[in-house]
Amino acid sequence: MSLANTKTAYGAVTRSLHWLTALGILIMIPLGWIAHLAPWSTEAELTTKAQLFSVHKTIGVALFVLALARILWALTQPKPAPLHPERRAENFAAETVHWLLYSTLVIVPLSGWVEHAATEGFAPILWPFGQDLPFVPNSDSVAETAASVHFLSQWLLVASLMLHVAGALKHAVIDRDGTLARMLKGASAGTPAAGHRAFRPLVLAVAAWAALIGGGAAAGMFTSESTPETPKLEAAQSDWQVTEGTLGISLVQMGKQIEGSFADWTAEIAFEPRETPGKAGDVTVQIAIPTLTLGSVSKQALGADFFNAEEHPTATFAAEIVRTEAGYEAQGTLALKGTEVPVTLPFELTLDGDTATMQGATTLDRRDYAIGDSMADPGQLSFEVQVNVALTATRN
Template sequence: MSLANTKTAYGAVTRSLHWLTALGILIMIPLGWIAHFAPWETEAQLAVKAQLFSAHKTIGVALFFIALFRILWALTQTKPAPLHPERRAEVLAAESVHWLLYSTLVIVPLSGWIEHAATEGFAPILWPFGQDLPFVPNSDSVAETAASVHFLAQWLLVAALALHVAGALKHAVIDRDGTLARMLRGAEGGSHGASHVVLRPVALALAAWVAVIGGGAAAGMFSTEETSAAPQLAEAQSDWQVTEGTLAISLVQMGKKIEGSFADWTAEIAFEPRETPGKAGEVTVQIAIPTLTLGSVSKQALGADFFNAEDYPTATFTADILRADSGYEAQGTLTLKGAEVPVTLPFDLTLENGTATMQGSTTLDRRNYEIGGSMNDPDQLSFEVAVDVALTATKN
């Protein structure tokens, strides 16, 4: 049994890679769909969904490397001649589908991997080499673009696979030739003098990609605009004008830290510094909840079971600014999702030439606001949510 190809037969390596790839596809595609549609309303359901996605991602990464090796191996091998070189249209169609399969076998898992690496969330890849990819930033826009490519490419893969299987069945049932036997057991077949055309099949495969990606772009699948309508916050009438700042949160889901932030918020600040303990001012912060990004679980976080951004689009923190023995703190109430809960935010403050720079952190209990009420296991979703605030403001 020859490991390498000949002009009339496929070698053992090529055939093994072919069937290993086929097995991977037949597992990965339905597993991905099952994971996507699996419910996650309860702790047990979320755990199963995460396991399904982890298995899907792990098989996808493995298939990516198998596909790369298969392509590199094919480039170094003699390609057996077609059995019917006189059927030029059929040969062209078959080779075009092969190139389409090769490209989708790389792009489908790679785009999924890029989406995974660009964002945060549950369902890690089950291997010891980390979850990131070189040159892939932690970016929601990158993740959304990769997700769109992944979605479109999977259907192109399904179409190419269906055409490939239909061609194989035609050869086996209608033509009754040795095409399938060549890939099953390395049977000989084809003419030594027959040749393959390369440029036209590649061009046709590329045209299929252009059509699919172009159609997706025309349908707006690559848009990174917010899907939830964010409220228009009124401009804060403040003694101090915030020039820059971040309002970030973080929590732990399925053992992994997830970090996010609110893109739109305002702060109305009245403040006079003092050296002794006592009240130094007041602050009111308005937060547009739909502007939250939280890795791969952003949409889930804004849903009815969590922040319920549609019914509660804003949150408000109203507090007194107090000088304490060790610095400053804001003591007040956070109104979120209809609940009013006392919150204290200690912060460090630096004042210089009419510019104030502050950094503060506190921890909230999501249960106080009925966020993730069905998630009662802190190992799946931590009760504690860390809040980190940093801003720079100038005196008006």
């Protein structure tokens, strides 16, 4: 048994790579859809969904490596001659489908891996090297684009696979030639002929990809998924104007820390520094809840079981700024999701003339606001949510 190809037969390496790839595809496609459609409203459902996605991603990385090995091997091997060289249109179509298969076998798993590397969330890849990719930033926009490419290219994979199978069946059932036997048993068939690799099928395959990506862009598939309407926050009438700042949260989901932030918020600040304990001012912070990004679970976090951004699009923190023996604190209440709870935010303050820089953090209990009530196990979703605030403001 020859390991390498000949001009009339496929070698053992080519055939092994072919059938291992076929097995991977047959596992990956249904597993991906089962994971995608699996519910996650309860702890048990979330655990199952995460496990399904972990297995899907892990096999996907293996399939990506296998596809690269198959392509590199094919480039070093002679391609067995077609059994019917006179059927030019048929051979052209077969070659085009092969280019589509090769490209989708790389792009489908790679785009899924890029999406995973660009975001945070559950369902880790089980390979020890699998979580990150070089040059892929942690970015929601990158993750969304990669997810769209992954979704679109899987359909091109399915289409090219169906055409490939249909062609194989035609050769076996109608033509009754040795095409399938060459890949199953390494049988020799056909007559070698001088020739060269045609690139017109490659051009057609590239055109198919361009049509797919262009159609997806026209349909808006490379933009963010629909989110609850973002409320328009009124400009803060403040003695201090915030020039830059971040309002972030962090929590632990299934043992992994996830960090997020709100893109739109305002702060109305009245403040006079003091050296002795006592009230130093007031602050009111308005937060646009739909602007939260939280890794791969952003959409879930805005849903009815969590922040319920559709019905409660804003949150308000109203507090007195108090100088204590230890430093400054904002002591007040946080109104979120229809509930008001007392909150104290200690912070460090640095003053430089009319410029103030502060950094503070506090911990909330999500159960106080009926956030994620269905997730009663802190091992799956931590009860504690840390709020981190950093800003720079100038006196008007």
